[in-house]
Amino acid sequence: MIKQNKFDKTSVRERIAKRAEQEIVSGSYVNLGIGMPTMVANYIQTGKEVVLQSENGLLGIGRFPYEEEVDPDLINAGKETVTAITGASYFSSAESFAMIRGGHIDLAILGGMEVSEKGDLANWMIPGKMIKGMGGAMDLVHGAKKIVVIMDHVNKNGDAKILKSCTLPLTGKNVVNRIITDRAVIDVEDKGLVLIEVAKGFSIEEIIESTDAALHVSESLRMGTY
Amino acid sequence: MKQIHTSFHEAVKDITDGSTIMVGGFGLVGIPENLILALRDSEVKHLTVISNNCGVDDWGLGLLLQNKQIDKMIGSYVGENKEFERQVLSGELEVELVPQGTLAERIRAGGAGIPAFYTPAGVGTPIAEGIEVRTFDNKEYLLQTALKADFSLVRAAVGDKMGNLIYRKTAQNFNPMIAAAGNVTIAEVEELVEPGTLPPAQIHTPGIYVQRLIEGKQEKRIEKLTITQHA
Numbered sequence: 001m002i003k004q005n006k007f008d009k010t011s012v013r014e015r016i017a018k019r020a021e022q023e024i025v026s027g028s029y030v031n032l033g034i035g036m037p038t039m040v041a042n043y044i045q046t047g048k049e050v051v052l053q054s055e056n057g058l059l060g061i062g063r064f065p066y067e068e069e070v071d072p073d074l075i076n077a078g079k080e081t082v083t084a085i086t087g088a089s090y091f092s093s094a095e096s097f098a099m100i101r102g103g104h105i106d107l108a109i110l111g112g113m114e115v116s117e118k119g120d121l122a123n124w125m126i127p128g129k130m131i132k133g134m135g136g137a138m139d140l141v142h143g144a145k146k147i148v149v150i151m152d153h154v155n156k157n158g159d160a161k162i163l164k165s166c167t168l169p170l171t172g173k174n175v176v177n178r179i180i181t182d183r184a185v186i187d188v189e190d191k192g193l194v195l196i197e198v199a200k201g202f203s204i205e206e207i208i209e210s211t212d213a214a215l216h217v218s219e220s221l222r223m224g225t226y
Numbered sequence: 227m228k229q230i231h232t233s234f235h236e237a238v239k240d241i242t243d244g245s246t247i248m249v250g251g252f253g254l255v256g257i258p259e260n261l262i263l264a265l266r267d268s269e270v271k272h273l274t275v276i277s278n279n280c281g282v283d284d285w286g287l288g289l290l291l292q293n294k295q296i297d298k299m300i301g302s303y304v305g306e307n308k309e310f311e312r313q314v315l316s317g318e319l320e321v322e323l324v325p326q327g328t329l330a331e332r333i334r335a336g337g338a339g340i341p342a343f344y345t346p347a348g349v350g351t352p353i354a355e356g357i358e359v360r361t362f363d364n365k366e367y368l369l370q371t372a373l374k375a376d377f378s379l380v381r382a383a384v385g386d387k388m389g390n391l392i393y394r395k396t397a398q399n400f401n402p403m404i405a406a407a408g409n410v411t412i413a414e415v416e417e418l419v420e421p422g423t424l425p426p427a428q429i430h431t432p433g434i435y436v437q438r439l440i441e442g443k444q445e446k447r448i449e450k451l452t453i454t455q456h457a
Contacts, residue, residue, distance in 0.1 A: 072446035079253040080452040097327030132305025139327030142346035173350030
């Protein structure tokens with residue numbers, strides 16, 4: 001029996017987003033996926049120089065516009081109105097995915113439905129439900145230098161989302177480098193999954209119990225880091 | 227040299243039943259609104275439409291769906307549209323989902339005379355079924371073929387009468403590749419100017435790719451208005 005989340009949904013998302021922000025190195029180019037990953041931008045520490053890429057053709061996403069600044073020709077990949085930072089550039093979708101595929105993006109933070117112990121990611125389709133399309137996710141997982149998946153550790157039914165192998169159709173095979181959930185930070189390594197951090201309020205045993213895949217516990221495991 | 231139209235209906239009147247058309251835009255940004263409205267009014271049927279998205283229920287390409295003018299849609303994300311879902315589930319509409327970067331590159335290849343290329347996107351996923359896989363430097367890639375269209379419909383901020391186009395901000399998106407991949411490319415421009423007005427070094431789409439131009443006023447509907455409140 002797996003425990004339900006100990007925190008309300010908003011604070012859980014905030015905790016994950018804040019922890020994910022620590023993955024962003026100053027001076028890097030970053031693509032944030034649609035949904036919870038977009039929230040990470042709200043927590044970027046002052047002093048960090050980060051250029052956010054939007055796959056619809058913008059390098060240098062700024063904050064959401066004030067009402068009088070809204071420009072219908074300027075959106076992010078989630079189709080939300082945004083602004084552009086000083087020094088931003090616009091380009092075509094082909095150029096955008098050339099810079100993604102070409103390995104020029106340092107980090108992509110994406111949402112996930114399931115991740116396997118080999119780093120397979122499923123996040124675009126649930127068979128039997130209407131398929132909406134993969135958008136840019138299948139390109140991003142092969143292009144960015146580092147892929148971090150952020151998601152709840154278990155689904156609404158309390159079932160594990162970190163599995164021996166994914167049950168849902170894949171977005172990419174062997175592509176994930178790090179998983180950040182409301183409960184733990186787990187790295188995907190050649191030997192399998194390595195537990196490197198446990199969130200406040202959880203024990204190592206609770207993480208192992210709520211993870212379907214086998215976990216190696218890192219020798220430098222840190223407890224209660226976020 | 228170029229056909230300059232004043233009627234959107236005239237501009238699209240030779241698009242016939244069964245045509246393959248490409249339409250620029252990402253979401254509702256950068257779509258050729260008036261050309262789509264004219265196509266809706268033309269009642270042309272059995273279209274194959276290549277576009278990143280398929281509009282929303284009551285705007286953009288969603289209008290052609292509502293009117294049951296599309297037989298097949300090739301795109302990367304179609305989740306904003308309930309009528310789309312209904313038609314797919316009922317078998318009225320065929321859909322081919324393509325990773326967004328692959329879609330952009332297939333269209334680019336179509337306009338650039340490259341029949342196919344390899345990309346890592348989609349390896350090991352459902353879209354790889356039946357597609358040639360080849361390994362380069364120990365990494366697997368999928369063979370993807372170029373896309374072309376009978377007619378390409380694009381929108382630019384400004385165009386000159388030589389067909390040169392400049393796009394505005396993120397309204398560029400798929401428009402430049404789509405302009406090059408159509409047998410006949412029709413450009414809806416917010417402003418049509420005389421040759422020599424645009425700085426040659428700033429042209430996004432050189433005029434060679436454009437056959438027809440027409441000036442029009444767009445609504446520019448906003449799909450998701452997100453704002454920062456003043457403190």
